[in-house]
Amino acid sequence: MMRRIFAVLSVAFFGLIFSSLAINYTERQSLRPLAASYVKLVPQDLGAPNVITGILLTYRAFDTLGEVAVLFMAAAAVGLLLGKSGQGRRHSPSKISDRAKSSSEIVQSGAQILVPLIGIFAAYIIMNGHRSAGGGFQGGAVIASSVLLLVLASARYQIDLEFFSVTESAAGVFFVLTGIAGLIFAGGFLDSRVLPLGQFGAFISAGAIPFLSVLLGIKVGCELSVIIDRFRA
């Protein structure tokens, strides 16, 4: 009873604060100076039509690197919590296929048709991140969804964890190497202007942004796939 009263009180207090926030909020009529300069600078200096990708992969690319590190740490924590000992891990494939019920014909055929399409869609999202809506984070999540579909469709499907961790580490190394190249050849760490800007809006343009986007997509996709795999029984 005491606990319930405490919960009601604290939610009511937060509700009071939030309602004053919501009532006093007035919609902005123009951009803040920082946002206005980003909207102007990203197309002009970086040659990327999508302002958000320009911010994510150049102006705040160091932040993005940190976010990917957090994601890697989460994958490692899930592995630590759910991983079996080396012996058990090796024996588990046969056990999994014995215990898990194989999914129905519809799911299996659907996965066979959908997984390549999802892969193409993920590649499209990642490669068009600098031109229209999309980017590495979103495309990586789509890649992980195709892995999830594979895992759901066949109980016997085993993710090659070795391959995923090597690919992911290589993507991370290239990401940092691109950053160091920016430090040497351009304005600073992870400056995307190490490569020529190209024609505005073209498929290969905007300096190193498409390259960084691909690396980010691979890294996020591998990490999320490994997390999904850890949750199998």
Add this chain to the structure above:
Amino acid sequence: MTSNVVLTTGLALILIGMWGLLTHRNILRIIIAFSVMGTGTHIMTVAIGYVTNGTAPIIDRALNLSEAPVRAVDPIPSALVVTAIVIGLAVTAVMLAYAIRLYQSKKTLSIDAFTESKW
């Protein structure tokens, strides 16, 4: 006007999540409440970046370079939320992994059973 509605929705979701967090005793329900709260903060952050009659900050045929600073919405909250969603997913995964381990240790998901860390 639009952003006021979205902002209120986000704040309401945060309150609902907070209520679930404080009242439920099942760990899975607490994790769901946490996710609802996180979604509320994402919606709120995006709403704050809205500018009246603004459109997505992508320069193309619909939005040319000269009128972009007047018609585009604030790109910074969107950029922050993109990363926050992915990190939220990772945090949820870690919470679920802990839930599995806690269930293995006590064979129950009620937090009343875990008295060791109570103060």
